[in-house]
Amino acid sequence: xxxxxxxxxxxxxxxxxxxxxxxxxxxxxxxxxxxxxxxxxxxxxxxxxxxxxxxxxxxxxxxxxxxxxxxxxxxxxxxxxxxxxxxxxxxxxxxxxxxxxxxxxxxxxxxxxxxxxxxxxxxxxxxxxxxxxxxxxxxxxxxxxxxxxxxxxxxxxxxxxxxxxxxxxxxxxxxxxxxxxxxxxxxxxxxxxxxxxxxxxxxxxxxxxxxxxxxxxxxxxxxxxxxxxxxxxxxxxxxxxxxxxxxxxxxxxxxxxxxxxxxxxxxxxxxxxxxxxxxxxxxxxxxxxxxxxxxxxxxxxxxxxxxxxxxxxxxxxxxxxxxxxxxxxxxxxxxxxxxxxxxx
Amino acid sequence: xxxxxxxxxxxxxxxxxxxxxxxxxxxxxxxxxxxxxxxxxxxxxxxxxxxxxxxxxxxxxxxxxxxxxxxxxxxxxxxxxxxxxxxxxxxxxxxxxxxxxxxxxxxxxxxxxxxxxxxxxxxxxxxxxxxxxxxxxxxxxxxxxxxxxxxxxxxxxxxxxxxxxxxxxxxxxxxxxxxxxxxxxxxxxxxxxxxxxxxxxxxxxxxxxxxxxxxxxxxxxxxxxxxxxxxxxxxxxxxxxxxxxxxxxxxxxxxxxxxxxxxxxxxxxxxxxxxxxxxxxxxxxxxxxxxxxxxxxxxxxxxxxxxxxxxxxxxxxxxxxxxxxxxxxxxxxxxxxxxxxxxx
DNA sequence: TAAAATCCCGTTAGCGCTCACAGTCTACCA
DNA sequence: TGGTAGACTGTGAGCGCTAACGGGATTTTA
Numbered sequence: 055x056x057x058x059x060x061x062x063x064x065x066x067x068x069x070x071x072x073x074x075x076x077x078x079x080x081x082x083x084x085x086x087x088x089x090x091x092x093x094x095x096x097x098x099x100x101x102x103x104x105x106x107x108x109x110x111x112x113x114x115x116x117x118x119x120x121x122x123x124x125x126x127x128x129x130x131x132x133x134x135x136x137x138x139x140x141x142x143x144x145x146x147x148x149x150x151x152x153x154x155x156x157x158x159x160x161x162x163x164x165x166x167x168x169x170x171x172x173x174x175x176x177x178x179x180x181x182x183x184x185x186x187x188x189x190x191x192x193x194x195x196x197x198x199x200x201x202x203x204x205x206x207x208x209x210x211x212x213x214x215x216x217x218x219x220x221x222x223x224x225x226x227x228x229x230x231x232x233x234x235x236x237x238x239x240x241x242x243x244x245x246x247x248x249x250x251x252x253x254x255x256x257x258x259x260x261x262x263x264x265x266x267x268x269x270x271x272x273x274x275x276x277x278x279x280x281x282x283x284x285x286x287x288x289x290x291x292x293x294x295x296x297x298x299x300x301x302x303x304x305x306x307x308x309x310x311x312x313x314x315x316x317x318x319x320x321x322x323x324x325x326x327x328x329x330x331x332x333x334x335x336x337x338x339x340x341x342x343x344x345x346x347x348x349x350x351x352x353x354x355x356x357x358x359x360x361x362x363x364x365x366x367x368x369x370x371x372x373x374x375x376x377x378x379x380x381x382x383x384x385x386x387x388x389x390x391x392x393x394x395x396x397x398x
Numbered sequence: 399x400x401x402x403x404x405x406x407x408x409x410x411x412x413x414x415x416x417x418x419x420x421x422x423x424x425x426x427x428x429x430x431x432x433x434x435x436x437x438x439x440x441x442x443x444x445x446x447x448x449x450x451x452x453x454x455x456x457x458x459x460x461x462x463x464x465x466x467x468x469x470x471x472x473x474x475x476x477x478x479x480x481x482x483x484x485x486x487x488x489x490x491x492x493x494x495x496x497x498x499x500x501x502x503x504x505x506x507x508x509x510x511x512x513x514x515x516x517x518x519x520x521x522x523x524x525x526x527x528x529x530x531x532x533x534x535x536x537x538x539x540x541x542x543x544x545x546x547x548x549x550x551x552x553x554x555x556x557x558x559x560x561x562x563x564x565x566x567x568x569x570x571x572x573x574x575x576x577x578x579x580x581x582x583x584x585x586x587x588x589x590x591x592x593x594x595x596x597x598x599x600x601x602x603x604x605x606x607x608x609x610x611x612x613x614x615x616x617x618x619x620x621x622x623x624x625x626x627x628x629x630x631x632x633x634x635x636x637x638x639x640x641x642x643x644x645x646x647x648x649x650x651x652x653x654x655x656x657x658x659x660x661x662x663x664x665x666x667x668x669x670x671x672x673x674x675x676x677x678x679x680x681x682x683x684x685x686x687x688x689x690x691x692x693x694x695x696x697x698x699x700x701x702x703x704x705x706x707x708x709x710x711x712x713x714x715x716x717x718x719x720x721x722x723x724x725x726x727x728x729x730x731x732x733x734x735x736x737x738x739x740x741x742x
Numbered sequence: 743t744a745a746a747a748t749c750c751c752g753t754t755a756g757c758g759c760t761c762a763c764a765g766t767c768t769a770c771c772a
Numbered sequence: 773t774g775g776t777a778g779a780c781t782g783t784g785a786g787c788g789c790t791a792a793c794g795g796g797a798t799t800t801t802a
């Protein structure tokens with residue numbers, strides 16, 4: 055398993071020898087500690103530049119029982135959301151001087167959690183960002199136990215729970231905005247294509263849709279609901295199914311933009327004009343949604359910012375932990391907003 | 399900069415004491431070395447399980463002068479291609495037992511290369527996957543020099559060059575297939591919306607378009623060419639510009655699907671029916687392209703596989719290096735294929 | 743039966759760095 | 773004049789692990 059890397063590397067000792075100081079002094083210069091005279095500091099820095107010395111993060115991690123590594127756990131990148139989250143996470147991590155170790159976990163494979171936990175712990179990560187919404191089963195709990203005893207964890211897009219930092223978009227409110235917009239436009243028979251209902255975010259969007267319909271005292275039967283899979287193909291099939299089981303449908307809230315694209319396609323095939331015969335509102339506001347035909351009215355949320363906040367929060371918790379102070383349970387919620395275009 | 403991680407961790411010494419053996423024996427068990435009796439091995443494994451011992455990858459890296467870490471350098475994930483590459487890279491890395499350290503570099507910021515190099519080297523990565531096509535300037539060369547002297551590098555989607563392993567999709571051939579399809583369908587005034595021409599892949603797609611037109615002895619003037627930016631908005635604007643400077647246009651090869659979506663939108667707005675008045679072929683075959691209106695004829699390429707191959711190749715080079723043998727220059731090319739739908 | 747080979751396991755010495763502590767040297771005050 | 777702060781720098785130990793070597797016990801070979 056171990057792979058030898060026989061490339062030579064410049065060590066702190068060589069720098070120290072060359073500069074005529076102790077390794078400790080070099081260490082102090084590298085880490086920006088005070089108690090080094092300007093004269094010495096400059097001399098050491100010159101030698102560092104000259105020798106192209108790069109401190110070994112590995113050795114530093116070991117000696118200081120710390121690391122500059124954050125673990126990111128995600129479930130894959132075929133969807134828009136996780137990609138945005140990763141983007142935000144990376145930006146903020148780089149800004150704060152953290153490195154990122156990426157771990158993808160497959161929910162269908164329970165022993166994946168064990169593997170991921172082992173990897174994160176073995177690399178001595180200083181903290182973990184959980185950017186994978188599903189965390190309901192036994193395995194996840196076992197994972198949590200293990201990882202938490204080693205490093206703080208911040209959750210993104212998950213159900214708030216005690217003892218954890220969780221950052222969320224207000225999916226429920228966003229979905230409510232979407233449904234309310236349909237109602238305001240005069241639609242009365244409003245269905246929904248949900249995401250996979252094992253996901254908390256999908257459940258929340260469904261609840262938001264229900265909230266809006268309940269406030270307007272509109273019916274919201276089971277046959278107005280179809281569960282989708284976040285893909286365009288799923289959205290297409292979803293609308294077909296919805297129209298079958300609820301023929302009077304005149305509008306639909308589709309829980310993400312990719313499915314909305316599929317729904318638009320299905321509507322065209324079935325001869326329903328959007329928005330005249332059928333109103334459609336999506337969720338996510340992916341960059342392409344303005345170019346759909348018709349352009350998609352949708353809910354915008356800033357997942358890049360969500361990722362950034364997550365890293366900042368983790369940073370904070372790590373600092374607290376470092377200082378020996380306990381971290382309080384935090385739960386942050388970002389507000390999404392509606393982007394009105396042509397489809398409703 | 400250093401962050402203390404004061405969580406306790408079980409060490410190899412505790413395992414050794416508990417099992418009544420030396421640390422070396424535990425090390426042998428953990429690493430699957432021979433020369434341990436079955437009896438001892440089982441006893442040690444039991445203690446490991448009982449104590450939930452997890453070897454420190456950090457300490458191992460330091461002691462063995464090796465690591466299980468691969469660096470991935472990318473330019474961000476707003477586009478389909480890089481996301482697919484990352485997916486493939488992650489899959490294969492996990493399969494081979496490597497961990498991934500993610501680095502995003504901003505081409506607009508030259509000193510980013512320095513930062514990335516320092517990070518990769520500091521974490522003692524065993525190899526680097528360069529999944530960022532732009533590598534033309536001075537900074538990149540400086541980066542290469544530095545990183546290469548520490549670890550092998552494999553390039554994805556780049557111009558083949560001596561002394562490096564490069565894995566590519568045959569963009570030129572794919573683009574040629576696209577343009578030839580337009581010609582076969584009877585279109586004769588064929589334009590192109592390219593990607594940013596600083597990118598090698600964008601250049602190659604342009605060359606493929608030229609190849610096809612040249613073979614058919616069709617004109618290919620400068621005014622048939624518009625440079626885009628890979629986005630839907632860019633594709634929209636691109637088609638508008640193209641029709642202005644080349645009014646007889648009856649078909650266009652759009653260098654990626656996102657821009658093609660924008661072009662479809664622009665065509666609708668300008669009253670050009672696709673495919674009757676205007677043929678459009680894209681490139682990438684993103685999952686949504688089958689749901690565009692009309693569905694998009696496009697070129698499919700397997701970037702997940704490209705990523706996987708890249709990691710396998712890097713693995714191979716690292717092994718060779720480990721054994722002290724030099725790695726030969728390799729250049730692998732994957733063939734894309736045409737997916738015919740409605741837009742041409 | 744002695745010598746060689748084999749199996750199994752322990753000891754020693756680091757990997758490159760930081761922590762805690764122990765100085766040395768100058769400046770300043772009583 | 774001695775003493776006490778600072779300001780600066782060095783020393784030893786050790787983070788958790790593995791490479792290299794060594795050696796005793798058992799088996800195999802001549």
